[in-house]
Every structure is written in structure tokens, then in C-alpha cells.
Amino acid sequence: SQQGEEDPQALSIQEGENATMNCSYKTSINNLQWYRQNSGRGLVHLILIRSNEREKHSGRLRVTLDTSKKSSSLLITASRAADTASYFCATVRMDSSYKLIFGSGTRLLVRP
Amino acid sequence: DAGVIQSPRHEVTEMGQEVTLRCKPISGHNSLFWYRQTMMRGLELLIYFNNNVPIDDSGMPEDRFSAKMPNASFSTLKIQPSEPRDSAVYFCASIPTGQRNTEAFFGQGTRLTVV
Numbered sequence: 001s002q003q004g005e006e007d008p009q010a011l012s013i014q015e016g017e018n019a020t021m022n023c024s025y026k027t028s029i030n031n032l033q034w035y036r037q038n039s040g041r042g043l044v045h046l047i048l049i050r051s052n053e054r055e056k057h058s059g060r061l062r063v064t065l066d067t068s069k070k071s072s073s074l075l076i077t078a079s080r081a082a083d084t085a086s087y088f089c090a091t092v093r094m095d096s097s098y099k100l101i102f103g104s105g106t107r108l109l110v111r112p
Numbered sequence: 113d114a115g116v117i118q119s120p121r122h123e124v125t126e127m128g129q130e131v132t133l134r135c136k137p138i139s140g141h142n143s144l145f146w147y148r149q150t151m152m153r154g155l156e157l158l159i160y161f162n163n164n165v166p167i168d169d170s171g172m173p174e175d176r177f178s179a180k181m182p183n184a185s186f187s188t189l190k191i192q193p194s195e196p197r198d199s200a201v202y203f204c205a206s207i208p209t210g211q212r213n214t215e216a217f218f219g220q221g222t223r224l225t226v227v
Contacts, residue, residue, distance in 0.1 A: 031212070033216075042221055045215035045216065092212055098143060098162075098207060099160065100216050
């Protein structure tokens with residue numbers, strides 16, 4: 001990818017379990033965002049965390065950011081079959097007006 | 113607002129033909145982005161515009177690719193001549209003017225197949 005890597009590349013869990021996805025990036029950032037993509041569809045924004053924030057919550061989503069390690073994680077609690085999708089992190093770098101660069105993504109399968 | 117609108121949704125063309133993809137950003141959004149998504153390379157930023165001006169086209173793969181934004185409500189991405197390796201899903205996205213801590217709004221994409 002143009003920015004960094006996500007792991008795992010694929011994750012399969014049972015409905016009700018928690019799903020954790022990790023993202024690493026390479027440059028100093030202004031903010032980091034997570035997006036979801038259902039198969040064959042466009043990307044939908046989930047959550048944005050600024051570089052001076054360490055944790056953010058939105059419903060069943062929890063995002064952490066560690067700028068010293070250049071990494072972020074996305075936790076989906078109490079997963080549902082409808083959460084099955086690909087999840088991407090994306091960063092806006094500090095040195096540009098707005099250049100949103102995506103990671104390689106994690107394919108999540110939630111088994112009913 | 114109908115969101116970011118891309119057309120066509122699907123395009124199948126023969127190698128060597130010219131292909132034009134179209135995008136209408138959300139009204140009031142003056143920054144527009146073109147991405148390409150493939151299994152091998154993931155989501156690549158090709159080019160982005162601010163106030164109709166191309167700011168960074170370093171992701172455009174080669175001279176066969178060109179993009180224009182003649183006004184705030186319309187952009188095109190053209191491939192001439194097209195090649196099979198250009199087969200991908202092309203996404204357009206827009207953001208509100210002058211904001212960095214904001215989400216990008218994506219269109220549904222154009223699936224291009226070059227045979």
C-alpha cells in the first residue's frame with residue numbers, strides 16, 4: 001500500500017466476539033481514520049482520531065492511536081454478522097493540505 | 113444531497129480504447145480525489161484537486177492517465193489508450209473545503225474491465 005500495513009489481513013470470528021484490527025503507518029500524521037467497505041461497494045467513514053488523541057469511542061467501535069509507535073487499532077465489540085466487511089485505516093499526513101492515504105485493509109468475516 | 117456520484121458504474125472496453133470516468137462531488141466540497149483499487153495494490157491515490165486545481169498527481173501511473181476538473185461540480189479521469197492492467201475499481205471522493213479533520217465521502221465506484 002502507499003502508506004502502511006494492516007494486520008491481520010483476514011480475520012474470522014464468531015458472532016458476539018470482539019474483533020481487533022491493527023494499522024501501522026510510516027509518516028507523521030495530522031489524523032487517522034477508519035473506513036469500512038462492503039463487497040463491491042464504496043468506502044464508508046467510521047471514525048476519525050486526531051494525532052493529539054489517544055482513544056476514541058463510537059458505539060461498538062473503539063479506536064486507539066499510538067503516535068510514538070505509528071500504530072492504531074480498531075476494536076469492534078460484540079460483533080454481528082452484518083459487520084462482515086473490509087476495514088481500512090487511512091492517514092492524513094502532517095505535511096500536506098489533505099492527502100488521505102490508505103492501508104492494505106483487513107477482511108473481517110463474522111460467522112453467525 | 114445525493115452524495116458523490118460516479119458514472120458509469122461498470123465499463124467494459126477493449127484494449128486501446130479511450131475510457132472516461134466521471135465524478136460529481138458533493139455540493140460545497142471543493143477538494144476531490146481519485147483512487148484506484150485492485151487486489152494487488154490496494155487503494156491508491158491517483159490525484160487530488162483543491163478548488164479545481166490539481167495539487168498532487170504523483171500517483172497517476174503514466175501519461176496514459178489524465179484528470180481534469182473544469183468546475184467545482186464535475187471531474188473526469190481519462191485513460192487513453194486503455195490496457196488490460198488498468199482493470200480496477202476507480203473511486204472518487206470529496207471533502208468540505210479547507211478542512212483537514214474531516215471524513216472523505218466516497219462514490220460507489222466505477223468497475224473498469226479492459227479486455
